[in-house]
Amino acid sequence: xxxxxxxxxxxxxxxxxxxxxxxxxxxxxxxxxxxxxxxxxxxxxxxxxxxxxxxxxxxxxxxxxxxxxxxxxxxxxxxxxxxxxxxxxxxxxxxxxxxxxxxxxxxxxxxxxxxxxxxxxxxxxxxxxxxxxxxxxxxxxxxxxxxxxxxxxxxxxxxxxxxxxxxxxxxxxxxxxxxxxxxxxxxxxxxxxxxxxxxxxxxxxxxxxxxxxxxxxxxxxxxxxxxxxxxxxxxxxxxxxxxxxxxxxxxxxxxxxxxxxxxxxxxxxxxxxxxxxxxxxxxxxxxxxxxxxxxxxxxxxxxxxxxxxxxxxxxxxxxxxxxxxxxxxxxxxxxxxxxxxxxxxxxxxxxxxxxxxxxxx
Amino acid sequence: xxxxxxxxxxxxxxxxxxxxxxxxxxxxxxxxxxxxxxxxxxxxxxxxxxxxxxxxxxxxxxxxxxxxxxxxxxxxxxxxxxxxxxxxxxxxxxxxxxxxxxxxxxxxxxxxxxxxxxxxxxxxxxxxxxxxxxxxxxxxxxxxxxxxxxxxxxxxxxxxxxxxxxxxxxxxxxxxxxxxxxxxxxxxxxxxxxxxxxxxxxxxxxxxxxxxxxxxxxxxxxxxxxxxxxxxxxxxxxxxxxxxxxxxxxxxxxxxxxxxxxxxxxxxxxxxxxxxxxxxxxxxxxxxxxxxxxxxxxxxxxxxxxxxxxxxxxxxxxxxxxxxxxxxxxxxxx
Numbered sequence: 156x157x158x159x160x161x162x163x164x165x166x167x168x169x170x171x172x173x174x175x176x177x178x179x180x181x182x183x184x185x186x187x188x189x190x191x192x193x194x195x196x197x198x199x200x201x202x203x204x205x206x207x208x209x210x211x212x213x214x215x216x217x218x219x220x221x222x223x224x225x226x227x228x229x230x231x232x233x234x235x236x237x238x239x240x241x242x243x244x245x246x247x248x249x250x251x252x253x254x255x256x257x258x259x260x261x262x263x264x265x266x267x268x269x270x271x272x273x274x275x276x277x278x279x280x281x282x283x284x285x286x287x288x289x290x291x292x293x294x295x296x297x298x299x300x301x302x303x304x305x306x307x308x309x310x311x312x313x314x315x316x317x318x319x320x321x322x323x324x325x326x327x328x329x330x331x332x333x334x335x336x337x338x339x340x341x342x343x344x345x346x347x348x349x350x351x352x353x354x355x356x357x358x359x360x361x362x363x364x365x366x367x368x369x370x371x372x373x374x375x376x377x378x379x380x381x382x383x384x385x386x387x388x389x390x391x392x393x394x395x396x397x398x399x400x401x402x403x404x405x406x407x408x409x410x411x412x413x414x415x416x417x418x419x420x421x422x423x424x425x426x427x428x429x430x431x432x433x434x435x436x437x438x439x440x441x442x443x444x445x446x447x448x449x450x451x452x453x454x455x456x457x458x459x460x461x462x463x464x465x466x467x468x469x470x471x472x473x474x475x476x477x478x479x480x481x482x483x484x485x486x487x488x489x490x491x492x493x494x495x496x497x498x499x500x501x502x503x504x505x506x507x508x509x510x511x512x513x514x515x516x
Numbered sequence: 517x518x519x520x521x522x523x524x525x526x527x528x529x530x531x532x533x534x535x536x537x538x539x540x541x542x543x544x545x546x547x548x549x550x551x552x553x554x555x556x557x558x559x560x561x562x563x564x565x566x567x568x569x570x571x572x573x574x575x576x577x578x579x580x581x582x583x584x585x586x587x588x589x590x591x592x593x594x595x596x597x598x599x600x601x602x603x604x605x606x607x608x609x610x611x612x613x614x615x616x617x618x619x620x621x622x623x624x625x626x627x628x629x630x631x632x633x634x635x636x637x638x639x640x641x642x643x644x645x646x647x648x649x650x651x652x653x654x655x656x657x658x659x660x661x662x663x664x665x666x667x668x669x670x671x672x673x674x675x676x677x678x679x680x681x682x683x684x685x686x687x688x689x690x691x692x693x694x695x696x697x698x699x700x701x702x703x704x705x706x707x708x709x710x711x712x713x714x715x716x717x718x719x720x721x722x723x724x725x726x727x728x729x730x731x732x733x734x735x736x737x738x739x740x741x742x743x744x745x746x747x748x749x750x751x752x753x754x755x756x757x758x759x760x761x762x763x764x765x766x767x768x769x770x771x772x773x774x775x776x777x778x779x780x781x782x783x784x785x786x787x788x789x790x791x792x793x794x795x796x797x798x799x800x801x802x803x804x805x806x807x808x809x810x811x812x813x814x815x816x817x818x819x820x821x822x823x824x825x826x827x828x829x830x831x832x833x834x835x836x837x838x839x840x841x842x843x844x845x846x847x848x849x850x
């Protein structure tokens with residue numbers, strides 16, 4: 156896709172290639188190519204004759220990416236502080252449980268107000284759970300791994316209490332529209348996810364917030380000496396992560412209008428961590444890259460969809476995914492790439508033919 | 517905010533209260549007749565080593581056992597759910613029931629293996645053990661009296677037979693499975709494959725796991741529809757939730773569930789029967805959790821010294837029409 160750009164953009168291309176997430180983009184393109192190989196019409200996007208919306212596999216991927224995108228962005232901020240948030244999957248199910256329970260209780264299939272209340276309350280509770288994480292980490296001083304593990308376990312329990320252990324479903328058109336609707340032919344859920352991602356990105360990059368978060372992630376002591384409010388920054392990161400997980404939970408449950416207390420958001424924290432790492436944010440904290448996390452999220456969705464499209468059998472699915480991820484991580488590793496580069500440099504001195512080729516190129 | 521949470525917990529409490537009342541009403545109804553016979557002597561103590569919170573099916577199953585072995589029926593049931601699905605806590609509960617000298621132990625093992633020592637001890641103490649739903653590995657029938665459970669293979673054969681009958685001219689089908697490697701999944705596949713595999717007109721497009729989840733099933737099936745150009749006539753969903761997810765994927769693709777794509781599921785929960793009544797699902801096979809009465813009969817026989825079969829299959833219903841579902845819906849307990 157980069158080759159199609161004019162030569163004038165060479166500098167830009169070179170910059171993108173240097174980025175960690177470049178390999179994520181390559182992986183997405185390769186996966187799509189594999190799908191196209193199986194079915195040449197894979198990339199085709201058509202306009203549905205009945206409602207004028209765009210339909211196609213790419214659209215499905217974008218829609219499936221939305222929840223992961225949300226939690227990946229939140230995770231990115233937390234990871235940048237040198238922490239980790241294992242509770243995002245559980246916060247998703249709590250948000251889903253709260254909204255489904257409220258909607259089922261209000262029993263207003265077309266009420267915009269009911270949907271609005273459900274969303275606000277679900278987000279408020281998600282934010283509160285994020286704040287619990289924040290307090291445990293910044294005030295109590297527990298390890299982020301342990302604090303968020305506590306909320307992860309408690310969250311799923313809380314969801315079970317809220318729904319009475321049942322998988323609650325509800326009917327509400329406006330709420331359902333959030334995950335299944337279209338705005339000018341494009342899935343609303345993806346538009347929302349992108350807007351939120353951009354908003355978060357602008358907020359942290361156009362202000363000093365991003366720098367400050369990186370600072371406490373790189374060296375907490377130096378940051379404190381520089382006068383940064385570590386507690387406030389940690390709270391901000393964890394509350395944002397909680398809120399974004401709440402959004403993801405709403406997306407996930409609105410898609411089927413059912414909350415599955417044992418499955419909604421189950422193990423999605425791992426997907427989020429993966430997306431963040433693919434995007435080039437180090438788990439050791441410090442520098443973070445929201446664009447990278449977004450690309451990681453889209454890659455995960457592409458991978459999930461590819462597995463189904465190719466008809467990989469259920470038992471082989473985890474292995475298939477693992478191979479793709481391992482290959483990607485190897486490509487991203489400086490050391491492995493250096494190894495390849497060395498071999499490439501050595502080879503031309505060996506044979507004259509290849510040397511000529513390199514010269515002519 | 518705080519008021520909101522209080523409201524929710526109040527809601528949960530009310531719901532729990534309503535449920536308890538409902539259950540109490542049920543047990544009062546079913547327990548009234550055997551009360552006369554049980555009134556003569558002391559209560560028979562039963563130790564129930566149970567699985568505990570797991571899902572709607574387990575909840576219905578264990579509540580049903582608890583309400584059947586009521587005090588009115590002449591039993592004192594000691595309910596010991598596992599802590600977090602942990603086998604260790606089950607073995608502890610089992611051992612303490614043996615030490616206590618209960619009359620009968622009912623066991624729903626979270627894990628099949630590792631029960632030999634405990635069962636030996638119960639045998640030495642001459643306490644009969646009845647397995648509820650879950651079997652043990654290796655299946656040594658000397659160690660227990662009987663296992664009462666619905667038969668997964670038979671249930672999925674039921675679905676398969678319906679599929680063969682409904683599509684005499686053949687069809688393309690897709691299977692939505694539970695997590696790979698779980699025994700339930702293997703058994704449900706086995707029963708299905710045995711019948712459908714013998715019919716060359718039913719073509720398998722593929723199988724993919726949706727981890728028992730509605731959301732994943734929707735996502736998986738929308739892609740399956742695209743990769744097969746909507747040329748799928750039948751879905752075998754191994755549980756209700758996944759079937760309901762497939763319904764939504766079909767609707768979103770602009771097709772009509774029940775007409776263009778027929779979806780069959782296993783479990784028979786309230787939600788699935790509602791969908792069947794609405795014509796969205798086409799077939800629901802029940803995996804019957806309500807076998808307290810069967811267990812009660814077995815326990816009575818065992819206490820009277822009669823012989824019982826080493827495996828008792830709980831009969832499960834099937835629902836193949838909206839009418840059948842509508843009739844069953846009002847009395848659905850799970």
